[in-house]
Amino acid sequence: MFSKKKNTSKMDAEQRELYENARKRTLQKKRLFQHFIVFLSVSILAIVLNVVIGFKEELLILGYNWFVWIVLIWGFIFLIHFFNVFLVNTFMGKEWQAKQIEKLVAKQKEKIAKLQQQVEEDHPLPEKNVNQKIGDNTTNERFKPIAPDNPNQTHNH
Template identity: 30%
Template sequence: MTDDESYRKAKEKVAELRGFYSHLAAYICVNLMLISINLLTYSGYYWFLWVTFFWGLAVLGHAWRVFGHSKIMGDEWEEKKIREYMEKDKK
């Protein structure tokens, strides 16, 4: 891998991390605001829980894509599969 390729990959990973942390910060700030609104205007129903839950699932999915996905189907896995298919085609 050349230095340019390494730099490009590192830059992509940093952009993914920045996107995730921005998403997480928005999740925390908006949910704190929604919790405050719901508790201050309490009508007997905690509607903020729905937003927190489903948006939380989206944040977990984003985290999986940025952090966990690379362990299972990351670059190493992809390279291994490419080599396997290339070897298979040679036969």
């Protein structure tokens, strides 16, 4: 009555797992959106600094203004983040991971079965002798109790 055990059913575990997956996925999308906002803000700031204010106008890298390289490199990093969130996670998500685990487990079981078969072939277990009887005196003689010579004799310790 006082100690109630909480029964966690399979459905509860599945619901918890679905919730965790949804929470992680939402967090990934939130971070991607934050990344985009920071990328956009810094890109606009760099363009304004260079073009409007004239900060480091003379700095050219391979013939282009410095802000162009910042925007291109950061844009490339943002694209990698975007592909990771929307493409890689979709193709290599939870289901893909479960399939890969199943394949590896199957391979390991197959290897273990082959090794077990090889061990059984190389070192077979000894077979029991069918001709030997259970009550045979030859096998039970060493296990017979030792009777004293004189049954009335007692041991003094």
